[in-house]
Amino acid sequence: MGEKARVKQKFCGNCGNHNAYNYPDKIFCSRRFSDNKNPIVQTLWCCEEWNPSSQECYCVEEAMKNKSSK
Amino acid sequence: MQRKDFLQEPVKHIKINGKLTVDQLIQQFKNSGSFGAGRLSTACDIYERMARDDECTIFLALAGAVVPAGMRSLIADLIRERLIDVVVSTGANMVHDAIEALGGHHYKGHWLVDDYMLYKYHIYRIYDVFVPEEDFTKLDYRLAEMFGEIAAGNNGKSLSSNEFAWELGKRLNDSNSILRAAYEAKTPIFLPAVRDSEFGFIHWLHASRKNCRNPLVVDAFKDVPEIVNICKRSPKNGMIVIGGGVPRNTVQSAALACKKGMDYAIIITMDRPEPGGLSGSTLTETVSWGKVKSAADKVMIISDAMIVFPIIVASVIERLGEDFKRIPYLKRRDFQAVGGT
DSSP, X not given: OHHHHHHSOSOGGGBTTEEEEETTTEEEXXXXXXXXXXXXXXXXXXXXXXXXXXXXXXXXXXXHHHHHHO | OOGGGGSOSOOOXXXXXXXXXXXXXXXHHHHHOOHHHHHHHHHHHHHHHHHHOTTEEEXXXXXXXXXXXXXXXXXXXXXXXXXXXXXXXXXXXXXXXXXXXXXXXXXXXXXXXXXXXXXXXXEEEETTEEEEHHHHHHHHHHHHHHHHHXXXXXXXXXXXXXXXXXXXXXXXXXXXXXXXXXXXXXXXXXXXXXXXXXXXXXXXXXXXXXXXXXXXXXXXXXXXXXXXXXXXXXXXXXXXXXXXXXXXXXXXXXXXXXXXXXXXXXXXXXXXXXXXXXXXXXXXXXXXXXXXXXXXXXXXXXXXXXXXXXXXXXXXXHHHOTTOOOOOHHHHHHHHHTTOO
C-alpha cells in the first residue's frame, strides 16, 4: 500500500478527499467544501492538502485520456 | 371443531385467458386461495377494506431499496391519491428519492459483475441496480447547502424527522418525488433512522463547514408524540409494511403506545421468524405485544415487494374505480373542527 501510494501522481483524482462529480474530468473535494472554497475542481488539478487515496480508481487515467483526445 | 368444518371450501383452479385484468387475475388467485396466491389476494382485499374504511388511517412502512429499484412514482402517486396517510421510511429510500429529484438516475445493472471494477469507476451496486457516485456527490453538495438554509430558517430549533422531510420536499421541484408529494399533500413522513443513511454523511459535511455555527438539529424523539398522536386520534389504524426493520417497528410501537393495536396489517417480507428479528416476525407474534389486534384483518406475504406491492395497488385501484375519492379521517376531522362541512 505504502509503495503504491508513493508512486501516485499528485492529482486531485488520486487524493483521499475526492469523489466523482462529472466523471472523469471533475471531482468534488470534501476538504475544500469544509473550508468554504469551491469544492468542484479538475481531476488533474492538485493542491497543497493532497493526500494519497488508499484505493485505486480510474479517474486520473480516464481524465488523462479525455485530455489527450481533445 | 368437527371434521366437516375443515372441508368447507374446495380449491377452485386458476383459469387464465388473454384478456384478464390485474384484478381478475387476483380473483383467480382468490379462487385457488392457496399458498402465495391466496395470501396475495387476501392482501388486496385488506387494502381495499382499509381504503374504504372512513375511520382508518393507513400507514406505509418502507424498508429495503425499493425506491432505487423503481417504486418511487408509485408511492408518490399513492400519497397524492390519499391511499396512504402516513409514511415511515428508512432514510436511504428518501435519499434515493432526492437523488432522482435532483436529476440523478438509477441504472439497470447486473448482480454478476466485477465489483472492484465498479468501485474503480465510482459506481455503487444495489443488487442489480447501479448508481453513479456523482449522483450521490451532487446530492451531498446540494443538500448540505439546503441543511444550512433549513437550520438558518429554524433559528436553532430542533425539527422532528417529519418536519425535516417536509423541509426537503418543499425544496425539491419534482412531481414524481415522494418527499415533494408528502410535502404538498401534507402527508406525514417519518424517518426514524434518518442518520443511518447518506443524510447522516450530508449532515456531517454541513456541520463541519468552517462557518457553520448553527447546524441543523433533527430530534428523533420529537417523532414519537407526533406519530402516537396520529394513532390515538384515529378510530382505526392500518399498516402496509414493505420489508420491516425500524419503519415497521415505529408504526407498530405507535399502535402499542396508544393501547390500540393495528386494525389492519399487510406485511410483505422475505425474512424468516426463526432468527428472532423483527422483519421476519409473524403477525401472531406481533399480536403478543399488543401492536396488532388479535381480531385484526391481517396477512403476511413472503415475497419480493417489488413484484407484489405494485400488483396489490393495481388490483385495488381497479376495484375502487376512477371516481373513488378518499379523504383521510384525520384531515376530514381537522377540516370539520375549523368549521368546514
